[in-house]
Amino acid sequence: MHSDKIRVTAPKIQNREFVKPLLCGPGPCDYWPSVAEAIANPVITPNCEEFYGVLDDIRAGLQYVFQTQSKLVLAMSGAGHAGMEAVINNLVAPGETLLIAARGIWDQRAEIIAKRLGIKTEVTRVPMNTTFSLEQIETELKRLRPAALFITHGDSSTGTLQKVDGLGQLCHKYGALLLVDTVVSLGGVPFFMDEFEADGVFSSTQKAFSGPAGISPVAFSTRAE
Template sequence: MSSLSVLPPECLLQPFPVPQRLMLGPGPSNVPARIAAAGAQPMLGHLHTETIEIMNQIKSGIQYAFQTRNRVTLAVSGPGHAAMECAIFNSLEPGESVLIAVNGIWGERAAEIAGRIGAKVNTVVTSAGGYFTNEEIEQALDKYRPVVFFLTHGESSTGVVHPIDGIGDLCHKYNCLFLVDSVAALGGTPICMDERGIAMLHALALQSLPAWGPLFKMCLLYL
């Protein structure tokens, strides 16, 4: 056998020196030592009974974080976009009306996704950094009569945490589902889904949940 023409890279012949960082951005965040130590546990296969039990425990934890008793609460391996697409794709049919509150890039992204599946996209728009009053939301619900109303709870492009009290009741009044994007808010502010009448919520373990996010990407869903 001839000798290899491409030699092993020297940079891979020794461990990479990972520095200590204090991370205070929207994500990722620092991982607690207890959680980091859990990563040194023995490996399990995805079909082992212990793995199934771990997934059930994660589900219980998500239900606690969401403050819901709904059984259709699950974790999916993927980024926040996976959760957003899952929620929108499973709540709308082509031709159905959706109302999307746009006060930053994530409302814009939701409108783009809904448009791709052929939904009739209606928007209520305010400037970046702004928010909507319940009166403005009710006027839009009455005008467009959507089957789904989408609102970004934590708009990471501007830092706005949108008030959601009373909006679930408005959605029930106009017979539409209340879909909330809490990717940048869950864990940083209470959500209380059942009390607030939220029909669907998606979030991400990468941003406001520091115990999970630094280890892996996992989107969280309640449908």
């Protein structure tokens, strides 16, 4: 580009001093020093052997944190909402029914995404300071026979932790898949994807992982494949 054609001038970048904040919310969280060191490493090309080694390390690490033997685990570029959309869009087809167990704003967000994808949504609710029992979930699964159940594990809007153990078995009993939002909980409390028989799980790195924002770990079960 010829400089005489430039009409938008370069902005004046001011030097700004940042005081290290005390982050007390559910996210973003402070980096671990090792995370900051890793981010400072030189950029490598995706065409080199080292890059594929990093991908293998990421897969093994995600299998560990999700506690799954599934090979279909990946770190998506995007916020937790990207993981939410990926799980719903890949496992529930337009016109199928998604049962949403709602007790906070993130389940409401899943409902919005599902509706925009042409998915029929059915919502069962409990008060925001409570969680679902297996009996409540089974009643709705038996009544609606949905393609999948969506539920949030740890809900930052209410400070509640949903028991997931037993939900996968219930879902499969009625022919449904189990989709779980672990954005705020993964890395903070144990989550056993294979033991819970979860089929689609997503998270985000700026919460309990103490990493940078913009990465959404996602895992799918062999049943979901």
